[in-house]
Amino acid sequence: xxxxxxxxxxxxxxxxxxxxxxxxxxxxxxxxxxxxxxxxxxxxxxxxxxxxxxxxxxxxxxxxxxxxxxxxxxxxxxxxxxxxxxxxxxxxxxxxxxxxxxxxxxxxxxxxxxxxxxxxxxxxxxxxxxxxxxxxxxxxxxxxxxxxxxxxxxxxxxxxxxxxxxxxxxxxxxxxxxxxxxxxxxxxxxxxxxxxxxxxxxxxxxxxxxxxxxxxxxxxxxxxxxxxxxxxxxxxxxxxx
Ligand code: F6R
Numbered sequence: 302x303x304x305x306x307x308x309x310x311x312x313x314x315x316x317x318x319x320x321x322x323x324x325x326x327x328x329x330x331x332x333x334x335x336x337x338x339x340x341x342x343x344x345x346x347x348x349x350x351x352x353x354x355x356x357x358x359x360x361x362x363x364x365x366x367x368x369x370x371x372x373x374x375x376x377x378x379x380x381x382x383x384x385x386x387x388x389x390x391x392x393x394x395x396x397x398x399x400x401x402x403x404x405x406x407x408x409x410x411x412x413x414x415x416x417x418x419x420x421x422x423x424x425x426x427x428x429x430x431x432x433x434x435x436x437x438x439x440x441x442x443x444x445x446x447x448x449x450x451x452x453x454x455x456x457x458x459x460x461x462x463x464x465x466x467x468x469x470x471x472x473x474x475x476x477x478x479x480x481x482x483x484x485x486x487x488x489x490x491x492x493x494x495x496x497x498x499x500x501x502x503x504x505x506x507x508x509x510x511x512x513x514x515x516x517x518x519x520x521x522x523x524x525x526x527x528x529x530x531x532x533x534x535x536x537x538x539x540x541x542x
Contacts (some may be wrong), residue, residue, distance in 0.1 A: 314343025334430030359395040368482040402485035403481035430491035438480035438519035451486035
């Protein structure tokens with residue numbers, strides 16, 4: 302694991318965007334695995350600026366997102382498809398037909414998961430996967446569990462994730478209770494992984510992820526086994542490393 306420390310969120314975002322931008326420059330038709338949440342927003346803002354300046358071309362890029370709430374439509378402003386459109390896709394020259402997010406409106410969980418795995422396979426797997434880190438060590442919506450999930454699965458969100466995500470909804474009752482998420486196996490098959498971690502409240506879990514035992518109880522700890530992981534953390538998040 303490479304730990305790349307940044308002094309603050311702005312610098313973290315620039316560093317992460319630099320890594321992604323290098324990937325797109327070296328392989329213009331690459332497949333980017335993308336994340337939602339607050340951590341990557343600054344990274345997307347940087348990428349948008351560089352695209353507008355003409356320094357970064359998304360025209361041949363394909364993207365696959367980590368996850369989507371079950372039951373939310375792409376037009377719902379809390380859906381992850383909506384998040385990606387508003388925080389990145391609407392502002393860069395990407396072909397939206399090559400941007401993929403699990404289908405939150407597919408009620409048949411088995412079908413939704415199979416379909417999404419087929420998409421990831423069809424696009425040829427992920428060149429670079431961007432991740433955020435949950436307070437309980439989750440990546441995607443892969444929550445602490447007894448085993449690592451091999452492929453896309455439908456999860457019941459834990460109380461801590463519902464609590465963390467309720468800030469985006471009118472009330473806690475509005476937070477969906479289930480989501481479709483790419484599995485740990487799929488994430489681990491990405492050629493390169495970049496994790497963005499910001500804030501003092503992530504310091505403890507980041508320490509466990511980097512230095513603790515590899516266990517599905519801390520899903521991101523599995524990243525220790527990946528050959529090419531870069532953790533970009535600001536000073537507050539990296540305080541215990
Ligand atoms: C988002 C995702 C989640 C978040 C994690 C951290 O697509 O898969 O794993 O990355 O919950 O969220 P933030 O960045 O909001 O702290």
